[in-house]
Amino acid sequence: MKIEKQIMAYCPYCKRHTLHNVRPVPTGKIRPNSFRNRKHERTASGYVGSVEPRLIVKKQGKKQRVLLECTVCKKSVIRVFPKRTKKKIEIKK
Numbered sequence: 906m907k908i909e910k911q912i913m914a915y916c917p918y919c920k921r922h923t924l925h926n927v928r929p930v931p932t933g934k935i936r937p938n939s940f941r942n943r944k945h946e947r948t949a950s951g952y953v954g955s956v957e958p959r960l961i962v963k964k965q966g967k968k969q970r971v972l973l974e975c976t977v978c979k980k981s982v983i984r985v986f987p988k989r990t991k992k993k994i995e996i997k998k
């Protein structure tokens with residue numbers, strides 16, 4: 906799926922259609938010291954309870970997302986595309 910670098914879209918802050926810059930959504934960092942990761946390491950080490958099974962992931966594709974930044978008020982909104990796709994979104998240059 907390809908998308909233009911600048912598109913007209915509705916801005917909820919300006920309450921009208923304005924020109925938006927399209928950018929990829931920044932991904933979050935993996936937190937090695939989060940509660941869930943610590944618990945997984947505890948159970949996997951063999952001292953507590955039963956070993957957690959590894960997640961079985963069915964690959965159905967993901968809903969693709971882009972970050973739209975308003976050129977008027979500089980605020981940004983995430984747009985989620987309604988269908989699942991395996992191909993990633995390409996931003997045209």
Ligand SMILES: [Zn+2]
Nearest residue numbers: 916919975978
């Ligand atoms: Zn705006």
